[in-house]
Each structure stands twice: as structure tokens, then as C-alpha cells.
Amino acid sequence: MIAPLCPVCESRLQCGKAVWQCPAGHSFDVARQGYVNLLTVDRKHSLHPGDTREMVLARRRFLDAGHYAPIARKLKALLAAFCPQAQSVLDAGCGEGYYLGALGTFPERWGIDISKEAVRCAAARDKQAHFLTATAAHLPFADGSFDCLLSMFALTAAEEFARVLKPGGIFVQVLAGEKHLLGLKRIIYPELLEKEKHLHPELPHFSLLHSETLHFTFSLTGAEAVRDLLSMTPHVWRISRQGAEALAQTDTLTDTAEIVFNVYGRHPQEKLL
Numbered sequence: 001m002i003a004p005l006c007p008v009c010e011s012r013l014q015c016g017k018a019v020w021q022c023p024a025g026h027s028f029d030v031a032r033q034g035y036v037n038l039l040t041v042d043r044k045h046s047l048h049p050g051d052t053r054e055m056v057l058a059r060r061r062f063l064d065a066g067h068y069a070p071i072a073r074k075l076k077a078l079l080a081a082f083c084p085q086a087q088s089v090l091d092a093g094c095g096e097g098y099y100l101g102a103l104g105t106f107p108e109r110w111g112i113d114i115s116k117e118a119v120r121c122a123a124a125r126d127k128q129a130h131f132l133t134a135t136a137a138h139l140p141f142a143d144g145s146f147d148c149l150l151s152m153f154a155l156t157a158a159e160e161f162a163r164v165l166k167p168g169g170i171f172v173q174v175l176a177g178e179k180h181l182l183g184l185k186r187i188i189y190p191e192l193l194e195k196e197k198h199l200h201p202e203l204p205h206f207s208l209l210h211s212e213t214l215h216f217t218f219s220l221t222g223a224e225a226v227r228d229l230l231s232m233t234p235h236v237w238r239i240s241r242q243g244a245e246a247l248a249q250t251d252t253l254t255d256t257a258e259i260v261f262n263v264y265g266r267h268p269q270e271k272l273l
């Protein structure tokens with residue numbers, strides 16, 4: 001098993017059933033749901049960083065309803081094509097664990113998220129995967145630990161991702177495209193501003209091996225489903241009172257997802273600092 005590192009002194013943790021401990025005596029309890037909190041206070045930028053419990057539960061309901069199943073299928077297909085021999089995968093910003101759950105064929109699946117609520121929800125359901133609270137900006141793993149790394153609608157910390165990937169490892173970055181959820185945006189914004197997005201960023205230590213865009217349409221019925229979709233998007237932070245009122249009147253929505261998949265290869269020989 002991949003041994004995570006102590007977030008205090010960076011030595012390897014001994015992973016027991018109830019407690020994880022390093023040789024220097026720093027110890028971390030395994031929570032009832034099976035996850036471990038390795039987020040130290042100095043790496044938290046607020047008391048409860050990341051998605052809230054409401055956001056996590058909304059995401060779980062939405063994803064469990066299967067609306068984003070085409071994304072999980074495409075992810076599986078890309079990993080099968082680009083790293084067919086892979087044994088280990090890390091999902092950075094894993095949320096409630098839906099995409100990691102679709103990758104059951106990997107012997108080692110790890111998910112980290114800065115939100116304790118997300119990790120708790122993920123660990124309560126998926127007992128075969130390992131979940132940690134940690135920040136993607138400082139991953140509690142030794143250099144060269146993983147074959148594959150994912151960032152699904154979450155942040156990309158290229159230097160850190162390259163560090164924990166094996167040389168030649170694969171990083172799959174999944175982003176919302178420019179036309180993603182136009183139906184939702186038309187309801188909540190009086191006018192749509194054209195904002196240029198960087199959808200194929202150049203990343204240090206990586207080469208872009210492949211990129212493709214997936215489009216699919218899905219339909220929501222019921223006000224709760226519409227609200228859940230909003231809660232999963234960054235629009236939940238930006239919506240105005242008028243936008244929220246307009247959305248509250250909406251109880252059916254057919255929308256189109258536009259999802260960009262970037263597959264990056266970690267440079268094989270390059271030595272990282």
C-alpha cells in the first residue's frame with residue numbers, strides 16, 4: 001500500500017486500523033467513516049475550508065442520479081487508453097468520491113479533499129478506497145507515488161502533481177468548457193459575458209498528450225434537482241438575488257454539458273526540485 005506522509009515532519013506514516021502514526025510520534029485518528037484528517041491548521045485558510053455539507057449532499061444527489069455518467073465513462077476510457085497498466089490513482093479534490101467510485105479496477109484508489117464533509121461522505125460509502133483531508137497544494141505523499149492523478153473540476157497544482165506522480169505518469173484534468181450549462185446561466189444571469197477560459201493550459205513538467213471535448217444533454221425534473229445543479233457550480237458563489245429568484249421558479253431544466261478532458265504526461269526523466 002502507498003504510505004502517506006506525516007503532514008508535520010514528512011516521514012512515512014504507519015497506517016493502523018484506528019490510528020496512523022509516524023516514527024516521531026505524530027498521530028492521526030482514523031474517523032468512524034474510515035477517512036483520516038491530515039490537514040494541519042496552518043494549511044487551512046478557514047475553519048471549514050472547501051465545499052460545505054449542503055454542497056456535498058447536493059453533489060451526491062445529482063451525481064447519483066446519473067446525470068454526469070457520461071463523464072465517468074469517458075474518464076474510464078481515457079485511463080484505459082493512456083495508462084492501461086496503472087495500479088494507483090489519486091483524485092485531488094475528490095469531492096464525495098463519485099469519479100473515484102467509477103474506477104474500481106484500480107488496486108489503489110486515493111482521494112483527497114480540503115473539505116472534511118466531502119471526505120467524510122466519500123469514505124462512508126466507498127470502503128475500498130482511501131480518503132484523506134488534505135490540500136492539493138501540499139499532498140501528503142512521497143515523490144513518485146502514483147501512476148495517475150485526476151483533477152475533476154478542481155484545482156491544478158502542477159508542481160505538486162508532478163512531484164507525486166511517477167515519471168511517465170498521467171494527469172487527467174477535467175474542466176468545464178465555455179458553453180457548459182448555458183441553460184442554467186441564461187436563467188440566473190441577465191446577460192452572458194464572454195469570458196475567455198484557459199482550457200488547455202501549458203503545465204510545467206507535463207506535456208499535453210491528448211485533449212477532447214465531450215458534449216451531452218441532460219434533463220432535470222423538480223426544484224431540488226435544479227438547486228442541486230447550481231450548488232455544484234461556481235455560480236452558487238456569484239448568483240444575485242434576482243438570479244436566485246428566477247431559478248426558484250424553475251422546476252424543469254434541460255441543459256448541455258461541455259466538458260474538456262486534458263490528458264498530460266509527466267516528463268519521464270526530468271528531476272524535480
Ligand SMILES: C[S@@+](CC[C@H](N)C(=O)[O-])C[C@H]1O[C@@H](n2cnc3c(N)ncnc32)[C@H](O)[C@@H]1O
Pocket residue numbers: 049050051059092093094095096097098099112113114115118134135136137151152153154155232
Ligand atoms: C467543484 S468541486 C469538484 C468535486 C469532485 N471532483 C467532483 O467533480 O464531483 C471542487 C472540490 O475541490 C475541493 N477543494 C477546494 N480547494 C481545495 C484544495 N486546496 N485542495 C483540495 N481540495 C480542494 C472542494 O472542497 C470541492 O470538493
Ligand SMILES: [Zn+2]
Pocket residue numbers: 006007008009010011022023024025026
Ligand atoms: Zn511526524
